[in-house]
Amino acid sequence: MSQQIAIFGSGELGQTLAQSLQDIGKKLTLFDHHADKVASAQAKGFDAQYLDFKNDELLKKAGVGDSLELLFALFEDDSENVFLCLSSRALAPELRIMAVSHQPDATHRLKAAGADKVIDPHHLSARRIYQIMTRPLVAEVLEHTIFGQQDLELVEIAISKDLSSKISSIGELQLKDFNVVLVGYLGQSEIIEPELGYLSPDHPIKAGDVLLVVGKNEAIEKVKKFMDIFD
Amino acid sequence: MGESMQSPFLSWSIWASESLFYQSIKSFFRDMLSNNNSRKRIVFDSSMMTLVLCSVIIMILDIQYQLGNWVYYFEWATITIFTLEYLLRLWTSGDFHSLGIASYETAQLSRTPVQWRNVLKVWLKQKWQFIKTPLAIIDLLAIIPLYRPLRMFRLFLLFRLFKVFRYSRTLRSFGSIFSEKKFELRLIFLVLIVVITISGVGLYIFEGHLAESKINSLFDAFYWALITISTVGYGDITPVTIEGQVITMILILCGVGLIAFFTSTLVTAFNNQRNNIQHDRLLSDVEKKSQYILxxxxxxxxxxxxxxxKERKKELIVVDRDPIKIARARASGVLAIESDASDLTLLNNMAVAKKARTVLCLTNNDVINLYITLSIRQLNPEAEILVRLNDKQNHQKMMIAGASRVISPYHVVATIGREFAGQPVAFEVIRSIANGNEVSGIETIPVSQNSALDGITIEQLALAEAGLVLLGVLQREADDSSQHYIVGNARFRFNPGIDFQLTSGDTLVVIGNYQRAQHFVLNYC
Structure with a gap:
């Protein structure tokens, strides 16, 4: 069953995110307690509903604590986002919550209220601009991979238990044949930094670990399929 | 003057306006003498100021120590230079030829003959306007030669020092305080003269003839009046009659009032000018930079x-309309100017056309951002202009207005949100690559001509030993293979095969950390 995603805040920010998620095939619902924002989202074709976030019963009905796996708190008011994160975290300890913060001090409060990830759009935009200014080539290349609309992507591929029983090191995957570049490895068991850069073919593989791969869409799909049916 | 013979004034006007030689010489001097933004002016001003100070110091020393005959020659040289300067300023303060051409054209249209006498009058008036400015008067007085026997003339030495007002922008803005309050200051001065005259004369009448009074002449009386009214009161001259004391009392009361009025006028003027002065000072700070990021x-x-x-803050100049924001900006250590960023006068004063390397339009209003972008693009076709986009519908418009790139905060959020949703495990790693930590991520290694990398194949690159992975190569010129993407002015060849050959001008894009990349560059290039 595909993830259930809820976006609270159906103004321009929420709609931009909703579009972005739909582009990768995710199903989602927008919620807001301002009728005009709900209407505007509906007018653009999104699945948007009116919901008062202060009411726990309504939150539960929306799937918090139940089928919902991912929640975005994108209200324009930091205090509303804090309230929402707190309510949701109380109802659903396992829920992944991402919140937006508009004032620098709100970040701590959102984390304390239970958000897994807090993003400050202004701070991040500033970093992006700084990168464009100081490392323009890198910024450009990133634009065409991670941020880009082109078909080059940076993707995580998990090692299944099945696969890990068949091979013991990276080299055996022969990724070179697929025209993808292996750029990093994330070990699930360690809480240490992920490894980026060159990985030797003898690097051991464990179930649950994640490979970071860059390549064209089709190539990555092929790799995934290959790893599924590895024999 | 017959129709067939062209007036010499006309011939001169035509020649002067068309002669490149004449125009370029005149504008060279104009630039050097009056253009606030010109490098030449800075050099000229500093040299002149040095000359002024030296000549005054030498004069002073000569009075005391009799330095020798060379002082005489030096003085004549100085006077010659100052005279030249004065004449040049006089010459560049107006053009006869433009007046002449304008009158001629008007005359042609109205079919009347040109009245050269009127043109001359206007031209002379222009020159007179220059001559009567205070700074010009100072210049004139500064070049009156000093005749040793006439001690009074030594006063003119002081006028040399006043010339410094011309050469220092700060002092000029200080001087402009007085010119702004000309009316009030003239009024006060007039009242002062009247009061001093009346009381001075009054005291002289009552005490001038008395033996016990120190007042022996009208001048003494005026001197006393000024010392009293200014509340200085040396006490060297004091009234000895009752009438004199009464006059003193009235004088003091007037004096206090006048002083108060004078002080408050200056303070108001100074407050009004404070912003202007700060502005000017900021502009001269800007002038000192050869390049900046706006x-x-x-x-x-x-x-x-x-x-x-961080440490590179000095490359930045911040412009904002809100004084609170400007105060914050200055508090964080960056040069900030309170102004509308689309103000062309300001932009020209800041030499945006020449000095702005990169311009960032970051307000939260797309209309304003667009306006600023357009204004700046008009002035500087080459600067990189990065614009904050608040509504993505305006993307196209921004590019048309001249933006190099747009950054949309909402888009940034959406991208991160998408990764959070799609790749939860790798999310943090992707974030750190994208944010450009120095610890991990993407690095670029340029291939310079005749370096160890020039001409070798991928197979020969020892990236693996260095702990780096090759993502791709940015080529300056593309070959016609299929696997490339347009990245800026270059083509990005993703994951090239092992026989791919590097040429100078290419850039390697590798994954790995910064230290490893530096290590590689040091050891292999």
Whole structure:
């Protein structure tokens, strides 16, 4: 069953995110307690509903604590986002919550209220601009991979238990044949930094670990399929 | 003057306006003498100021120590230079030829003959306007030669020092305080003269003839009146009659009032001018820079961005309309100017056309951002202009207005949100690559001509030993293979095969950390 995603805040920010998620095939619902924002989202074709976030019963009905796996708190008011994160975290300890913060001090409060990830759009935009200014080539290349609309992507591929029983090191995957570049490895068991850069073919593989791969869409799909049916 | 013979005034006007030689010489001097933004002016001003100070110091020393005959020659040289300067200023203060041409053209249209006498009158008036400015008067007085026997003339030495007002922008703005309050200051001065005259004369009448009074002449009386009314009161002259004391009392009361009025006028003027002075000082700070990055709008993005620059903050100039934001900007250590960022006068004063390397339009209003972008693009076709986009519908318009790139905060959020949703495990790693940590991520290694990398194949590159992975190569010129993407002015060849050959001008894009990349560059290039 595909993830259930809820976006609270159906103004321009929420709609931009909703579009972005739909582009990768995710199903989602927008919620807001301002009728005009709900209407505007509906007018653009999104699945948007009116919901008062202060009411726990309504939150539960929306799937918090139940089928919902991912929640975005994108209200324009930091205090509303804090309230929402707190309510949701109380109802659903396992829920992944991402919140937006508009004032620098709100970040701590959102984390304390239970958000897994807090993003400050202004701070991040500033970093992006700084990168464009100081490392323009890198910024450009990133634009065409991670941020880009082109078909080059940076993707995580998990090692299944099945696969890990068949091979013991990276080299055996022969990724070179697929025209993808292996750029990093994330070990699930360690809480240490992920490894980026060159990985030797003898690097051991464990179930649950994640490979970071860059390549064209089709190539990555092929790799995934290959790893599924590895024999 | 017959129709067939052209007036010499006309011939001169035509020649002068068309002669490149004449125009370029005149504008060279104009630039050097009056153009606030010109490098020549800075050099000229500093040299002149040095000359002024030296000549005054030498004169002073000569009075005391009799330095020798060379002082005489030096003095004549100085006077010659100052005279030349005066004549040049006189010459560049107006053009006869433009007046002449304008009158001629008007005359042609109205079919009347040109009245050269009127043109001459206007031209002379222009020159007179220059001559009567206080600075010009100072210049004139400064070149009157000093005749040793006439001690009074030594006063003119002081006028040399006043010339410094011409050469220092700070002092000029200080001087402009007085010119702004000309009316009030003239009024006060007039009242002062009247009061001093009346009381001085009064005291002289009552005490001038008395033996016990120190007042022996009208001048003494005026001197006393001024010392008293200014509340200085040396006590060297005091009234000895009752009438004199009464006059003193009245004088003092008037004096206090006048002083108060004078002081408050100056303070108001200074407050009004403070912004202007600060502005001018800022502009002269800007002048000192040869290049800068312009940040328009010091909102949250602007603030965050400035913070990232750390030691490089001195490359930045912030412009914003809100004084509170400007105060914050200055508090964080960056040069900030309170102004509308689309003000052409300001932009020209800041020499945006020449000195702005990168311009950032960061306000939260797309209309304003567009306006600023357009204004700046008009002035500087080559600067990189990065614009904050608040509504993505305006993307196209921004590019048409001349933006190099747009950054949309909402888009940034959406991208991160998408990764959070799609790749939860790798999310943090992707974030750190994208944010450009120095610890991990993407690095670029240029291939310079005749370096160890020039001409070798991928197979020969020892990236693996260095702990780096090759993502791709940015080529300056593309070959016609299929696997490339347009990245800026270059083509990005993703994951090239092992026989791919590097040429100079290419750039390697590798994954790995910064240290490893530096290590590689040091050891292999």
């Amino acid at each position: 940040v328009c709008g010091y909102g949250r993005i602007g603030e965050s961005l400035v913070h990232q620059f």
